[in-house]
Amino acid sequence: xxxxxxxxxxxxxxxxxxxxxxxxxxxxxxxxxxxxxxxxxxxxxxxxxxxxxxxxxxxxxxxxxxxxxxxxxxxxxxxxxxxxxxxxx
Numbered sequence: 001x002x003x004x005x006x007x008x009x010x011x012x013x014x015x016x017x018x019x020x021x022x023x024x025x026x027x028x029x030x031x032x033x034x035x036x037x038x039x040x041x042x043x044x045x046x047x048x049x050x051x052x053x054x055x056x057x058x059x060x061x062x063x064x065x066x067x068x069x070x071x072x073x074x075x076x077x078x079x080x081x082x083x084x085x086x087x088x089x
Contacts, residue, residue: 008082009089012042012069024049026057037074039081043067059083 019025024035025047035049039058044067048058058070062083071080080089 006082006085006087006089008068008084009080009087012071012080012082015071016040016042016045018047018073019045020047023047024053024055024057026060027053027055030055037072039070040073041067042069042071042080047073 018040020028022028023033024038027033027035027049032055035053035055037050037052039048039050040046041048041058041061046061046067048061048070049055051059061067062070068084069080069082072078081087082089
């Protein structure tokens, strides 16, 4: 991580269409509903669960496909996180 601005955060769209509005799509596919908070991938719209959730699907999505920026998918929260630069925006 450097002191320079994160280009991933600067270039990510503010919003994308979510793959589901029902919850973490990977947990739902596994028959689970024990996620804590949801994250939205700003590259493809994948909805995954946060690192406080048992399965940590949002980070798993980043590790699998490399999409750099997720945003909170919680009502009233607008923050975004860049996995590459480990920055919040």
